[in-house]
Every structure is written in structure tokens, then in C-alpha cells.
Amino acid sequence: MSDEDDPIVEEVSSGTQTARRYGSDSFNHPQIPVFLSKNLQDSLYLFQYPTKTGLPSHDESVVVNCCVKPFAQEVKVDFGLDSESDHYDRFKGEQFAVAADGKNTYGAAPAKGLERPTYKRGIMDKQAYTSSRSLTDVAKYIVGIYTDREVHLSPLTSIVQLRPALSHFDKEDKRKKAEQKAQTEDTDDEEVLQQVTVKFARGNTKSTAKEQRAGGTYDGFVQRIAEEPWCEAYWHARGTPTAELERQKLFATSHQSNQSLALGADDYLKRLLPYDEHVQPMDTASTAAAAQVLPVYNKAMLRTMPLLEQLRVLLRDARMLSFGDLIEVLAEHVDPHVAGDKVLALLPQVAILLHGNWVPRSEVVFPEKMISHANGVAAEQMVRARDYILFRFSRTTCLFRTQVMAATQLPPAETLDVLRTVARVNATKRWELLLPPDKEFEQKHPELVQRQELHWRASEQHYNEMDWARETKRVRKRSTRKSESQSTSSNSAMPPPALNPPATTSSEA
Numbered sequence: 001m002s003d004e005d006d007p008i009v010e011e012v013s014s015g016t017q018t019a020r021r022y023g024s025d026s027f028n029h030p031q032i033p034v035f036l037s038k039n040l041q042d043s044l045y046l047f048q049y050p051t052k053t054g055l056p057s058h059d060e061s062v063v064v065n066c067c068v069k070p071f072a073q074e075v076k077v078d079f080g081l082d083s084e085s086d087h088y089d090r091f092k093g094e095q096f097a098v099a100a101d102g103k104n105t106y107g108a109a110p111a112k113g114l115e116r117p118t119y120k121r122g123i124m125d126k127q128a129y130t131s132s133r134s135l136t137d138v139a140k141y142i143v144g145i146y147t148d149r150e151v152h153l154s155p156l157t158s159i160v161q162l163r164p165a166l167s168h169f170d171k172e173d174k175r176k177k178a179e180q181k182a183q184t185e186d187t188d189d190e191e192v193l194q195q196v197t198v199k200f201a202r203g204n205t206k207s208t209a210k211e212q213r214a215g216g217t218y219d220g221f222v223q224r225i226a227e228e229p230w231c232e233a234y235w236h237a238r239g240t241p242t243a244e245l246e247r248q249k250l251f252a253t254s255h256q257s258n259q260s261l262a263l264g265a266d267d268y269l270k271r272l273l274p275y276d277e278h279v280q281p282m283d284t285a286s287t288a289a290a291a292q293v294l295p296v297y298n299k300a301m302l303r304t305m306p307l308l309e310q311l312r313v314l315l316r317d318a319r320m321l322s323f324g325d326l327i328e329v330l331a332e333h334v335d336p337h338v339a340g341d342k343v344l345a346l347l348p349q350v351a352i353l354l355h356g357n358w359v360p361r362s363e364v365v366f367p368e369k370m371i372s373h374a375n376g377v378a379a380e381q382m383v384r385a386r387d388y389i390l391f392r393f394s395r396t397t398c399l400f401r402t403q404v405m406a407a408t409q410l411p412p413a414e415t416l417d418v419l420r421t422v423a424r425v426n427a428t429k430r431w432e433l434l435l436p437p438d439k440e441f442e443q444k445h446p447e448l449v450q451r452q453e454l455h456w457r458a459s460e461q462h463y464n465e466m467d468w469a470r471e472t473k474r475v476r477k478r479s480t481r482k483s484e485s486q487s488t489s490s491n492s493a494m495p496p497p498a499l500n501p502p503a504t505t506s507s508e509a
Helices: 090-101 167-187 205-215 218-227 241-250 265-272 284-291 299-303 307-318 323-334 340-350 379-395 401-408 412-420 439-444 446-474 481-493
Strands: 009-014 017-022 034-036 045-048 063-069 074-080 126-133 142-147 150-155 158-164 351-354 357-360 423-425 431-433
Touching (some): 074 158, 299 323, 307 323, 323 340, 351 379, 351 446, 379 412, 379 446, 412 423, 439 446
Parallel strands (some): 034 150, 045 158
Antiparallel strands (some): 063 074, 126 158
16 A cells, blocks of 8 residues: 555655654654853843834944943943934924033033033934833743754843933923022022921931831832942944854853753653742642632533533533523534433433523532632532522522622622622612523423422422521510610609598498
8 A cells, every 4th residue: 555545644844854654653853952051141131122113123223321230230221313314303302402401512511510411412312211120030031042953041130121211301390490499599689587497317317227228128229229320331232243252152162061851740840830938838629629610621522521511511601591502502512413302301410490591500510629719618608508599589580689698698709709600780789690581491391390399399498597597687686674664654653542542322322
């Protein structure tokens, strides 16, 4: 038999290589060695420009000045602007320079003790970018280079984002306020008497400030960052010999020990996700219960399940379905030849008939050993509360959440979670069922309706006791002091009995 006649044979192409796979034999992918370089692990920064598009790159830009703060890991870069370009507004550039420095500073030396001018040429010929740290923990990020069928990885020191610093506007506002203050002081000819409050600082103020800084407060941290001076640095453009020499440090040298990955699956996972002592571990029972709360199934997995499990999954996800919608979902997505009689025979095992629609049983919605996410309420209490809600909906069309909370003794968050599994809030702030009653199904299957009604009647006394317990807790014992005082006052207000009652005369007398 030739290869073309064998259906098991298929060709797999990868780049310029072509291989054949027979049956279950896996394709042999080329192995690529991975090396770790630590030459720049303490001085490798990754620059990001979130305000720049991908088209105008900074590779060909001229850097006028560059400064760094090593401890705060901040960077400031001044990119030169082409003031001779046709797209540059020279008049506006001169206005920005005058607004920032107050006067034309071209060729003028700064006075001693004063701040250096922002634009020495008297025109806005540069754009400053300052950095901000986008991530505090960069241990999970590396820089890789793929060359000569090898991958070289280098750890990062920090990842910073460079954004335009519009400091010339701040200087303009500061200068205008200073000029206005000076003008107001000059115009005040008359001396105005003002009350002065003198405060004497304590002798240990400096020591207290040092202690606060050492304590690691936020204000102290911000002050240390502001007080750290900028260190002038040299910017080596791309393609220069110094830049190429530093770029070679991204490659691992032959002197570095490169150990092959010979760890097991568990050890490798621990290396990727190390243990954190600050995270409280969960026991196996809680982990298993949490895993049962939100299982996800696709159509392919549903087709492999028995019909009873398919009904369990569909009803739990849909919360409430009519029989027609359930058959339609099964026929369209799971089994086109599903039998309605078979589905109807299995439904009572995982669902409850409520006004012609099917809702999942409470044990399906809240499995065993599950706890609520808000207050850790056990699944047993959640199941009992949901059964009470289903019973009440079988007798009425609307419920109040306060009524359910009083009867089930659940916290507000858990009560809301239980109600959402079967009901929704209407315009009158009452909870009603998700679907309207299906009278047609009840008329076609009166035996199912009667069976469910018998079940409700058997448990009706238990749910009524829950309501009675709620009412008795609300009834307060009336005080008898008032009635006793009233009776005493009424007795004291009665006239005293006569001492000498009148004599009765007989007819004979």
C-alpha cells in the first residue's frame, strides 16, 4: 500500500523541514538551547512609551540630556526637537521658552544660585520625558534574544514608562504667581499691622523627622525620592561601539555555567510558582469543594456524559428551563435524536417542577462541602434556604428578601445568592421567578404536577414552622406594669363603701 492510500499517514511541515507522522507517533521538534545571562541583571531597564505610536521610533532621535536616580530607579530623557523642520512652529516655540524662563535666555549665563533655564537657546528645542514605574515586581519578566538557533535570557532590573513632562507649564505658573506677589508688595504703600503668631519648635525636631524617615512612612518615602539628586548620564545611540559592546552582554558567555533542565514536573512547577508564606494555605477538603463550584463543560464534554449528567449541567447553568427549551438545547447541541420520554423520566432526579418549568434541585446548585464566598456559610444551610424559597414560590408569585432572611436566618449576601438561582427583581422591588408559568405543560402532564404537589404538602408543615419561628421572634412580650397601675388607680378612684347601709322596709311595715 502506498503512502497516499494510507489514511493514517499525514505530512507535517515546519519551516523548511518536512516530516511524516505515522499513527500516534509524535513529531520530533528541533531542540533549542536556552541560556541565562546575568551580566546586566543590576542595570537592565526596559523603556516603554505608552503615549507614542508605533510609527515614530526613538531609535533615530537625538538625545540632548539624560539623568537617572539609581535608588528611586527613575529616568529623565530630553529628546531634541527639529526646530528647522517645516512642521515646527518657531513662534510658538519661542513663546513656550519665554513663558517658562520669563525672558529670552539665549546666550545669557544663569546667575549664581538661581535655577538653570529650561531652554538655553531661547526656543523650545527639546521635549523632556520622565519615567514612572509600571510594575513593582519584575522578577517574572525577562528579555530574550534568539540568534543562531539559541535563546539568551537576561533578567530585568526595572520596567519604566516614559511620558512627556510638561514642566515648562509649571514654571510659567510659578513665575506668574511670584511676579503678582512682587507687584502687590510694591503697590502697598501703607504699612498694615498684622498679628503674628510665634511658634517655638522643640529641640528634638530633627531627630523626630529622622525617626519618621527611618520608620518607612509614605511621606518619608516621597521625600527621599524628591531629595535624591539626578545623576548625569551619557546616552550612547544605537549602533555606536559602546552600545554594541553593552548589547553583547545580553548573550551568555561560555564561562557561565549553564545547567540543563533536569527537574521533575512538581519541582519545575514549584520553581515557577514559589511558596508564599503570607498566603494562608487551604485544606484539601476546601480545595476540592472550591473546585466543584464552577466547573466548565464544553459541547464535546457534554456529548461524552450520560443523559442524567447532561441534564444536571444544563439546568445548573440555565437556573430554570421549560421542557420545550430543554429538549431544543439537547437536540441542537448534544444529541439530535434525544427522546423526550426518556428525558421526562430522568428529570425528577435532578430537577423540581415549579409552575410548569424545571429548576435544578438545591443539592445540584450547592454541592456537599461547598461554602459561600462571602461569609463561609455551609452548603447544608444554603440548600435548606433554597428549598424554603422554592416552596414559597409554589404558593405565591412574589417574595421579599427581608422575608426570606428572617425565615432562613441567612446573611444578606447569601440570601441574595440563593434568590438569584431561581428568581429576579421586578419593577416593584419584589422577587419573581425567572420564567412565567407554563400552563400547557401542566395540562399535558397532570401526574407530574400532582406528584410534585404531594411533595410540597408533605414538607409544608416544616416550612410553616420556619415562618412561625420568625413571627414569634418578632412578637415582644407586653408589659403588665401599666395594666397593674391602671387597675390600682381605678380601684383607688372608686368611692368607699357606705358604713351604715340604709334599712330595708318591708311591705308589711
